[in-house]
Amino acid sequence: MGDIRQHGQPGGGARPDGEQGEQGIEARVAAARAGLDPLHVPVMLDRIVELLAPVLSRPGAVFVDGTLGLGGHSEALLKACPEMRLVGVDRDTTALERSAERLAPYADRTHFVHAVYSDIPRALDEAGAAEADAVLLDLGVSSPQLDETDRGFAYAHDAPLDMRMDRTQSLTAAEVVNTYSFARLTHVLRSYGEERFASRVARAIERRRAQAPIDSTRELAELVREAIPAATRRTGGHPAKRAFQGLRIEVNAELSILERALPAAVARLGMGGRVAVLSYHSLEDRMTKRALAALSTDTTPADLPVPLPDRQPELRLLTRGAELPPDEEKERNPRAQSARLRAAERVRPPRQ
Numbered sequence: 001m002g003d004i005r006q007h008g009q010p011g012g013g014a015r016p017d018g019e020q021g022e023q024g025i026e027a028r029v030a031a032a033r034a035g036l037d038p039l040h041v042p043v044m045l046d047r048i049v050e051l052l053a054p055v056l057s058r059p060g061a062v063f064v065d066g067t068l069g070l071g072g073h074s075e076a077l078l079k080a081c082p083e084m085r086l087v088g089v090d091r092d093t094t095a096l097e098r099s100a101e102r103l104a105p106y107a108d109r110t111h112f113v114h115a116v117y118s119d120i121p122r123a124l125d126e127a128g129a130a131e132a133d134a135v136l137l138d139l140g141v142s143s144p145q146l147d148e149t150d151r152g153f154a155y156a157h158d159a160p161l162d163m164r165m166d167r168t169q170s171l172t173a174a175e176v177v178n179t180y181s182f183a184r185l186t187h188v189l190r191s192y193g194e195e196r197f198a199s200r201v202a203r204a205i206e207r208r209r210a211q212a213p214i215d216s217t218r219e220l221a222e223l224v225r226e227a228i229p230a231a232t233r234r235t236g237g238h239p240a241k242r243a244f245q246g247l248r249i250e251v252n253a254e255l256s257i258l259e260r261a262l263p264a265a266v267a268r269l270g271m272g273g274r275v276a277v278l279s280y281h282s283l284e285d286r287m288t289k290r291a292l293a294a295l296s297t298d299t300t301p302a303d304l305p306v307p308l309p310d311r312q313p314e315l316r317l318l319t320r321g322a323e324l325p326p327d328e329e330k331e332r333n334p335r336a337q338s339a340r341l342r343a344a345e346r347v348r349p350p351r352q
């Protein structure tokens with residue numbers, strides 16, 4: 001993956017005020033392009049700034065945004081910390097291009113890298129930074145990825161079965177659905193989608209694709225709905241929600257990348273540096289909780305009388321359990337509803 005450094009003019013003139021009518025829609029589209037759409041408000045923005053800005057105020061401090069998206073969190077931190085440098089990472093080239101446009105006013109302090117977040121060490125090397133003072137991972141899909149209907153993330157819109165965050169990779173949702181064995185499909189739906197009726201859905205997919213390949217989100221969503229018992233269809237949101245989550249996680253290898261990313265990012269966190277992770281489903285949050293707990297626990301064997309210096313925790317947790325967004329934010333921003341925030345600070349050099 002290459003380095004993306006284009007800086008265009010930030011889109012201007014849009015009014016993100018939710019006005020109605022044709023002009024309103026045009027303004028919404030223009031505002032969304034410029035990253036200003038009121039629906040694309042960064043999740044828990046105030047809390048993220050409160051946690052990270054204190055360690056980003058010294059000249060040359062390095063902030064790694066591992067999930068740049070539309071650059072909303074990054075923009076707030078660039079504003080709040082006028083001397084920090086941003087290393088913005090995203091696997092989606094469209095997100096990088098749009099953020100580069102939005103953050104053009106800060107071009108002398110930004111460096112964009114097309115990479116997955118487990119490659120944060122490489123991104124830091126490319127930016128010429130030895131360590132990070134703060135790292136943010138705002139996991140999952142971005143609002144534009146959901147809104148751009150041709151990307152196939154949303155069951156509510158008919159589109160080709162794609163779901164790739166990085167459109168330069170080859171594996172798509174269509175390939176998963178049409179080529180995976182029954183056992184593998186069941187695993188994806190059960191483990192990543194937490195779908196109770198995984199084997200019924202996988203069986204229905206197998207039957208349908210034996211007739212013709214399944215190639216649209218609408219066809220898949222309808223097939224999942226029919227495969228699920230009628231009584232359950234009426235509970236827990238759209239019946240295809242879990243299957244779509246499972247497929248998206250598989251296509252983008254989300255959990256295996258996250259598992260590698262946390263230790264890799266923390267290893268490059270300087271003394272006093274902070275890491276914050278926003279998760280949107282229990283699998284991500286569990287993985288984050290475990291990774292941060294492992295690094296913030298004294299691992300001296302229980303039968304030793306004194307704590308061993310090289311087994312002392314390298315991190316101190318900054319959040320008690322997972323922090324949730326305020327109710328008022330959840331009402332205003334649907335994306336915030338399932339958000340969970342965990343953060344920690346480096347208190348000792350990395351354990352050997």
Ligand SMILES: C[S@@+](CC[C@H](N)C(=O)[O-])C[C@H]1O[C@@H](n2cnc3c(N)ncnc32)[C@H](O)[C@@H]1O
Nearest residue numbers: 042067069070071072073091092116117138142
């Ligand atoms: C929720 S959005 C981030 C929104 C951003 N914080 C903002 O304020 O606009 C998540 C972004 O992370 C990116 N992403 C998801 N998984 C990734 C991975 N493994 N490596 C790098 N970027 C990833 C997605 O492409 C998406 O643009």
